[in-house]
Amino acid sequence: MLNKPKDTVTTARDPEGRRTVIDIVKNACPQRLYPVGRLDRNTTGLLLLTNDGELAKKLTHPSFEAKKIYHVFLDKKLTPEDLETIASGVELEDGTIKPDAINYVDPKDLKQAGIEIHSGRNRVVRRIFEHLGYKVEKLDRVYYAGLTKKNLPRGKWRLLSDREVMYLKAGLSK
Structure with missing residues (x-):
């Protein structure tokens, strides 16, 4: 979970060389992370990143109706x-x-x-x-999808708890 700062693009690589969300979380884990959905460059706030392609796909699919x-x-x-x-x-x-x-x-x-x-x-x-x-x-x-950015300062990230991951995955079995 990242509290995305302004002037950061929601992509893995940017051909224009701008700072990306992946640059911010680059040392979070050894696996490659992908943003779940997008936030405009100047939109701030809660963004999920994952190495679980199935979870990302389901969270962004319209049928999941993530709030x-x-x-x-x-x-x-x-x-x-x-x-x-x-x-x-x-x-x-x-x-x-x-x-x-x-x-x-x-x-x-x-x-x-x-x-x-x-x-x-x-x-x-x-x-x-x-x-x-x-x-x-x-x-x-x-x-986003039952999670808040409470107590997560702008530009900072944290790993989701096992409980939060289970919550997200359980919401996918609708």
Whole structure:
């Protein structure tokens, strides 16, 4: 589990020479690790890496419906009307997206929202808000498939416990 920092690409190698998530975890284990899914270069937060190809494939397959929660920081206040529009579903160029949940993180700061989705579509959280005229200034994934990044500082990683691995694998037997 990595709390991915900004300006890091979610790939094993980058032809442009940018820092990758693999660079950060290079001494984690002797096996070759692969990112589970992707986070944009400027999106921070929880990213899983594994040497178990079957687990990675299942966690990223749409049928697994891995729940993801993002903390979104916007350039302006999210209106209650737009919050409701997003909750009801937004029509994007690749189809309708309806989050599982959305709300303000803090009722006193309407520039921050929490959104829960299970879609794995490319840049979907950013595109939802951009569709309604907002600029996402910061995007942080705080939850993925039952795991949180609690107590894991940005740019740091830790091995999953046996219990966490069993939890992830048990969730695959749906």
